[in-house]
Amino acid sequence: MKNKLRVANIGMKFGMCHVEGAMSYGAEIVAICDSNEENLRFAGERYGIPEEKRFTDYKDLLDRDDIDIVTVAIPDQQHVKVSCDFLRAGKNVLCEKPLALTREDIEEMIRVADESDAKFMVGQICRFTPAFEKTKEIIEAGTIGELYFIESEYAHDYMKLCDDWRADPLRHGVIGGGCHAVDLIRWLAGDPKEVFAYGTHRLLPMVDYDDATIAIMKFNKNLAGKVFVSTGCKRDYTMRTVIYGTKGTIICDNTSPTMTLFTVDEEGVTKEPQTIEVEVNNHNAAREFEVFADAILNDKPVITDAREGAKTVEVCLSIVNSAKTGEKICPDYSF
Numbered sequence: 001m002k003n004k005l006r007v008a009n010i011g012m013k014f015g016m017c018h019v020e021g022a023m024s025y026g027a028e029i030v031a032i033c034d035s036n037e038e039n040l041r042f043a044g045e046r047y048g049i050p051e052e053k054r055f056t057d058y059k060d061l062l063d064r065d066d067i068d069i070v071t072v073a074i075p076d077q078q079h080v081k082v083s084c085d086f087l088r089a090g091k092n093v094l095c096e097k098p099l100a101l102t103r104e105d106i107e108e109m110i111r112v113a114d115e116s117d118a119k120f121m122v123g124q125i126c127r128f129t130p131a132f133e134k135t136k137e138i139i140e141a142g143t144i145g146e147l148y149f150i151e152s153e154y155a156h157d158y159m160k161l162c163d164d165w166r167a168d169p170l171r172h173g174v175i176g177g178g179c180h181a182v183d184l185i186r187w188l189a190g191d192p193k194e195v196f197a198y199g200t201h202r203l204l205p206m207v208d209y210d211d212a213t214i215a216i217m218k219f220n221k222n223l224a225g226k227v228f229v230s231t232g233c234k235r236d237y238t239m240r241t242v243i244y245g246t247k248g249t250i251i252c253d254n255t256s257p258t259m260t261l262f263t264v265d266e267e268g269v270t271k272e273p274q275t276i277e278v279e280v281n282n283h284n285a286a287r288e289f290e291v292f293a294d295a296i297l298n299d300k301p302v303i304t305d306a307r308e309g310a311k312t313v314e315v316c317l318s319i320v321n322s323a324k325t326g327e328k329i330c331p332d333y334s335f
């Protein structure tokens, strides 16, 4: 591998974030790919990538020996197939969330990632959002004591976003977008052992699945959680998140320049809240790329590897299943 990492980016809509992330790291973009010629041309011109480096079929890149990292940002239904093709071809892959939409695909992704010598990372980008990184740091420092309740929400109006692949019932809002809130909760509080959910369908007439879901979850005897997902909400995008500990509380989200921290005095009484300023960067693709590059160049483990991405999807699938059946579900992490 050359010192300067060589990158191929697949999918040129949200995937342009990955081009920017790789460029800001100083990597060389050796190919961009999109099956839609217009999207490909637009991205090529935007980033000054010449025509000979533009491809409409990702398969033309599989046998190339001058590609170190492939980023995959195409419809969720194709994540596993395309990531597995590149892993089998020996390329390191950074694939968009959610890892997969079905249990079968989760298992296939893990099998191929385990068999490959190349590294795989799922882009759970909320782990690189400055407010959430700060939250993790405060929790780990013990500042708010032991967690007893955690809640996060994914509120995003999909009225104009619901193209064919997002309207596919397999791409339920809880899995497609809600996976951000579920992953954040897992990262901060661990794996829920039981979930129970209710859903409603009021706002997105073009889909056949619930556009609002509330899930409550139990982690252990003294820690409970809640995830709320609304893909039809009439408000601006947010992932409002509150973490309650025995010695304090954090209120944060991914789109505000400040977060709030409550702590207690020696007698355990709540003090005046502290306002902490944070950078607003809810798609921190530069940091995400940097972390993946570091894992590759220094042979470190990838934190959001296939199993980690799979656990998040498994919780999402359990939520959808619970809302459908009215049953309490224990996520099955045995993969």
Ligand SMILES: NC(=O)c1ccc[n+]([C@@H]2O[C@H](COP(=O)([O-])OP(=O)(O)OC[C@H]3O[C@@H](n4cnc5c(N)ncnc54)[C@H](O)[C@@H]3O)[C@@H](O)[C@H]2O)c1
Binding pocket: 010, 011, 012, 013, 014, 015, 033, 034, 035, 036, 039, 056, 057, 058, 073, 074, 075, 076, 078, 096, 097, 098, 123, 125, 163, 176, 283
């Ligand atoms: N991390 C985040 O916050 C975030 C935000 C938005 C989207 N995403 C994810 O990024 C992915 C792409 O989302 P989007 O909003 O760009 O979708 P989109 O539908 O707007 O764009 C997808 C692009 O991929 C192209 N494409 C489809 N199949 C392809 C293939 N086989 N080979 C090459 N190109 C192909 C399409 O032509 C299109 O240009 C999804 O997985 C989505 O969930 C993540």
